Amino acid sequence: MDHKMKNVLVVGGDGFCGWPTALHLSQLGHSVTIVDNLSRRRIDDDLGANSLTPIQPIDVRIAAWHEATGKTIGFEHIDVALEYDRFEALLAALKPDTVIHFAEQRAAPYSMKGISEKRYTVDNNIGATHNLLAAITNLNLDTHIVHLGTMGVYGYDDDGMEIPEGYLKVYIPGDEKQIFQREILYPTNPGSVYHMTKSMDQILFQFYAKNDHLRITDLHQGIVWGTQTEETKLDDRLMNRFDYDGDYGTVLNRFLMQSAVGHPLTVHGTGGQTRAFIHIQDTVKCLALAVENPPQERNKVKILNQMTETHTVRHLAGLVADATGAPVANVENPRNEAAENGLRVSNETFISLGLQPITLAQGLCEETQQIAQRFADRCRMDMIPCVSTWTDNQRPGLVPSS
Numbered sequence: 016m017d018h019k020m021k022n023v024l025v026v027g028g029d030g031f032c033g034w035p036t037a038l039h040l041s042q043l044g045h046s047v048t049i050v051d052n053l054s055r056r057r058i059d060d061d062l063g064a065n066s067l068t069p070i071q072p073i074d075v076r077i078a079a080w081h082e083a084t085g086k087t088i089g090f091e092h093i094d095v096a097l098e099y100d101r102f103e104a105l106l107a108a109l110k111p112d113t114v115i116h117f118a119e120q121r122a123a124p125y126s127m128k129g130i131s132e133k134r135y136t137v138d139n140n141i142g143a144t145h146n147l148l149a150a151i152t153n154l155n156l157d158t159h160i161v162h163l164g165t166m167g168v169y170g171y172d173d174d175g176m177e178i179p180e181g182y183l184k185v186y187i188p189g190d191e192k193q194i195f196q197r198e199i200l201y202p203t204n205p206g207s208v209y210h211m212t213k214s215m216d217q218i219l220f221q222f223y224a225k226n227d228h229l230r231i232t233d234l235h236q237g238i239v240w241g242t243q244t245e246e247t248k249l250d251d252r253l254m255n256r257f258d259y260d261g262d263y264g265t266v267l268n269r270f271l272m273q274s275a276v277g278h279p280l281t282v283h284g285t286g287g288q289t290r291a292f293i294h295i296q297d298t299v300k301c302l303a304l305a306v307e308n309p310p311q312e313r314n315k316v317k318i319l320n321q322m323t324e325t326h327t328v329r330h331l332a333g334l335v336a337d338a339t340g341a342p343v344a345n346v347e348n349p350r351n352e353a354a355e356n357g358l359r360v361s362n363e364t365f366i367s368l369g370l371q372p373i374t375l376a377q378g379l380c381e382e383t384q385q386i387a388q389r390f391a392d393r394c395r396m397d398m399i400p401c402v403s404t405w406t407d408n409q410r411p412g413l414v415p416s417s
């Protein structure tokens with residue numbers, strides 16, 4: 016482990032995972048600068064949605080952090096997908112030890128909403144990732160890149176095999192009884208345009224590690240739940256965002272919100288989909304561990320699974336229903352996905368580095384009372400249902416070529 020205090024650039028540091036990560040790293044003594052184009056706030060305005068928790072403008076957040084701790088976080092308003100020259104100039108000036116890359120459009124339903132959202136998600140996510148890699152290479156910096164990927168790139172095959180940390184050994188029968196062995200990236204099986212961009216990110220990382228020997232850690236993260244961390248609790252102005260709308264609200268947050276406002280818990284299909292989860296407090300701890308443990312190898316991306324438990328959607332709804340008395344409503348599944356699947360995931364690296372996860376059983380009660388119930392009156396009920404659908408993309412009535 017490398018205990019040296021580092022100069023860290025947090026790209027996408029105004030977002031749900033980025034903001035508490037920036038605070039945690041600053042609290043640990045690292046020097047932190049946030050880069051963000053505030054597009055997530057703009058998308059909320061466009062959708063007519065809002066964070067359930069009242070989040071402050073970025074300048075108020077940063078001033079409140081200074082007041083609460085005496086520590087300073089820098090901020091640069093840059094679109095890293097569109098403003099390459101400004102971004103490269105910042106990297107040249109700061110020469111960061113580490114860049115953490117959160118700056119992508121991260122909602123699968125939003126990425127499937129329509130043609131402009133599909134194109135935006137691809138252009139933004141691939142543009143942001145490639146600009147970062149190209150700039151670090153062009154400046155010849157020895158910066159460690161930490162990227163937030165997703166467990167969703169693996170897809171949800173249901174054959175009981177434990178999903179490894181990124182790589183798979185394959186044995187290929189050749190001629191004359193030869194068996195060839197290869198280590199390959201675990202084949203991706205994306206379920207949305209968003210997940211497709213995360214799959215494409217992996218190839219960009221693989222190329223730049225092999226060709227330019229960049230040091231890269233790709234964290235395949237589970238669905239993040241919870242709102243507050245030790246640092247965001249220090250002052251109400253530091254509060255983290257809580258998305259509950261049909262596009263950006265992740266499943267558990269939607270259930271908590273629905274129970275707080277007396278809406279039935281909307282389970283898509285049978286609720287037999289198993290997913291991987293992690294609490295936001297554990298996310299920030301994992302990020303600190305990733306920053307302190309850069310990969311030794313330069314020509315191979317270090318891939319870790321950043322998740323702590325798996326649950327079916329049905330089981331999650333049951334937990335929230337038991338805790339709050341809310342009824343469960345099974346609704347038609349808007350996604351094109353298996354109705355039921357199992358999921359076994361290896362997360363041995365973070366556990367071996369000392370992560371002690373917060374379980375749902377421990378954190379659910381606080382989340383229900385301190386967040387969902389406290390801010391229930393800010394809920395816009397019409398934003399709760401998911402109106403983006405995958406299932407009408409089956410292309411009935413194809414138009415013949417002329």
Ligand code: NAD
Pocket residue numbers: 026027028029030031032033050051052053054055056093094095096097116117118119120121139143163164165166236237238239240265
């Ligand atoms: P978020 O939307 O809350 O935060 C992303 C931030 O990046 C926003 O503040 C946004 O304004 C900024 N951003 C986007 N494009 C940008 C650009 N071109 N230039 C500058 N800033 C830009 O999302 P999040 O939930 O914090 O997720 C962060 C990362 O973690 C994403 O890459 C996401 O795929 C990954 N992830 C999140 C979850 C989850 O459950 N939230 C799960 C797995 C992986």
